[in-house]
Amino acid sequence: MLHLCLSLQRTNFNSAMEHNQDYEVIIVGGSYAGLSAALALGRALRRVLVIDAGAPCNRNTPQSHNFITHDGTPPAVIGQIARSQVWFYQTVQWKEGHVSALAQTEAGFLATLESGETFSAAKVLLATGVKDLLPDIPGFAESWGISVLHCPYCHGYEVRGRNTAILANGAMALEMAKLIRHWTGKLQLLTDGPSTIPEADRAVLETNGIKVTEKRISRIEHQAGHLDGIVFDDGSRLALEVMYARVPLAQQLDVAGQLGCALNPAGLITVDDMRQTSVPGLYAAGDNSIQARSVAAAAGAGNFAGAAINRQLIEEHFLATGRMDG
Numbered sequence: 001m002l003h004l005c006l007s008l009q010r011t012n013f014n015s016a017m018e019h020n021q022d023y024e025v026i027i028v029g030g031s032y033a034g035l036s037a038a039l040a041l042g043r044a045l046r047r048v049l050v051i052d053a054g055a056p057c058n059r060n061t062p063q064s065h066n067f068i069t070h071d072g073t074p075p076a077v078i079g080q081i082a083r084s085q086v087w088f089y090q091t092v093q094w095k096e097g098h099v100s101a102l103a104q105t106e107a108g109f110l111a112t113l114e115s116g117e118t119f120s121a122a123k124v125l126l127a128t129g130v131k132d133l134l135p136d137i138p139g140f141a142e143s144w145g146i147s148v149l150h151c152p153y154c155h156g157y158e159v160r161g162r163n164t165a166i167l168a169n170g171a172m173a174l175e176m177a178k179l180i181r182h183w184t185g186k187l188q189l190l191t192d193g194p195s196t197i198p199e200a201d202r203a204v205l206e207t208n209g210i211k212v213t214e215k216r217i218s219r220i221e222h223q224a225g226h227l228d229g230i231v232f233d234d235g236s237r238l239a240l241e242v243m244y245a246r247v248p249l250a251q252q253l254d255v256a257g258q259l260g261c262a263l264n265p266a267g268l269i270t271v272d273d274m275r276q277t278s279v280p281g282l283y284a285a286g287d288n289s290i291q292a293r294s295v296a297a298a299a300g301a302g303n304f305a306g307a308a309i310n311r312q313l314i315e316e317h318f319l320a321t322g323r324m325d326g
Contacts, residue, residue: 023049025309026111026121028099028253032295033286033302034127035082040306042089046313049119051095051111061145065154067296078295095119102258108281123309126269126277126284127302128252135167135192135247139220146225148243154294156183159242165190165230167217167245174201177210180244185209190230190243192217213238251288255279266291274308275301283309 025041027034030052041048064075086092097113104110108122132150134141140148149155160183168176169191181187188211195202195214205212215232220243222228230238248267255261255269255277262270262278269277269289276283285305286298 022107023047023093023119023121024313025049025123025125026051026109026119027125027127028102028111029127029129029286030083030094031079031127031129031286032082032298033129033305034125035079035086036299036302037125037127037285037306037309038086038092039082039089040303041310042086042092044306044310045091046310048092049095049121050092051097051099051113051119053096053098063158064295065157066294067299070295075295099253102253102255104259104279104281123281123283123313125302125305125309126253126255126282126288127286127298127305129287129298130249130268131252133248133250135245137192137217137220139222140245143220143222143225143227143243147222147227147241148220148245150244150246151293152180152183152244156180160184162186162241163239164188164242164244165238165240167192167243169193170196171198171201172246173197173212174204176244176246177205177208181208181210184242188213190215190217255282274312275305276308276312 024047027037027048027050030050034050034052038048038050061075063072064078065071070078097115097117099111100114101112102109102124105120108120109124110118110120111124112118132144134144162184163186164180164184166173166176166180166187166189168189173189174197177187177189189205191197191212191214193214193216195212197212202212215234215236218231218233220227220230227240227243229240232238250267251269256263259279259282261282264270268291269284271277271284271289275285275289283305285301287293290297290301
């Protein structure tokens with residue numbers, strides 16, 4: 001079964017909300033993109049349902065950075081503040097749950113939850129984030145977002161100058177090394193097995209003093225997610241404080257299979273300038289459709305998507321009213 005894990009909980013949830021109640025907009029995902037869109041749509045007087053189930057991708061991250069006015073604030077606190085502000089707008093309602101299916105109807109879309117409940121709306125915004133497909137290395141998942149990092153713009157300042165490794169192979173290895181080298185000169189590259197780095201790239205790495213280690217990684221040693229070192233299959237150990245890794249990702253909901261929604265080569269949802277997907281009436285915002293993964297980028301995309309959806313609803317209503325009057 002398809003599984004959608006998202007986060008939202010409302011203290012004063014409207015228990016009288018009826019099943020199959022129509023909304024103008026359903027937002028699937030109640031993290032930063034979803035909440036930002038809900039705020040814009042609530043202020044536009046739209047009837048909105050946010051469906052969410054409480055598992056944001058940065059839930060392990062102690063602090064969020066590079067977000068003006070919130071630099072250094074824990075992500076959970078940012079979410080709590082955002083929810084407290086969105087609660088003010090009474091046309092926005094909330095539902096805890098996992099969306100298992102999303103289908104088009106003549107009137108718009110129908111979202112089905114794992115519980116069997118269904119909700120319909122004219123427009124849908126996917127603010128679902130992505131799933132990080134973490135390697136099966138003991139200690140990796142526990143350290144992800146704490147000392148095993150994906151983004152130097154989010155975390156590089158805090159770990160600048162530390163003993164750092166990059167877990168990468170192939171063509172991306174040199175690009176990652178060039179980027180991370182800006183924050184620390186104590187850098188080496190781990191391929192976790194035979195190198196597939198192009199020879200020319202490897203020569204550039206070695207010229208810049210970046211050692212390439214091809215040993216298989218046995219486990220990551222850490223204390224509550226904070227790296228102590230890497231142990232290789234041959235029993236040798238590398239003392240380490242920080243590791244950067246680019247891991248594969250997948251969409252939370254199979255929108256390509258269910259709706260024929262176009263994805264780009266990186267697996268992200270393709271959107272136009274108004275954040276509408278290849279499926280009319282279906283929009284996307286946040287990590288599921290932008291390369292830059294940060295709270296600030298997600299919030300900005302969600303804000304724009306909310307305004308874009310409201311504009312489309314206004315256009316459709318205005319044209320329909322004009323035809324009826326004519």
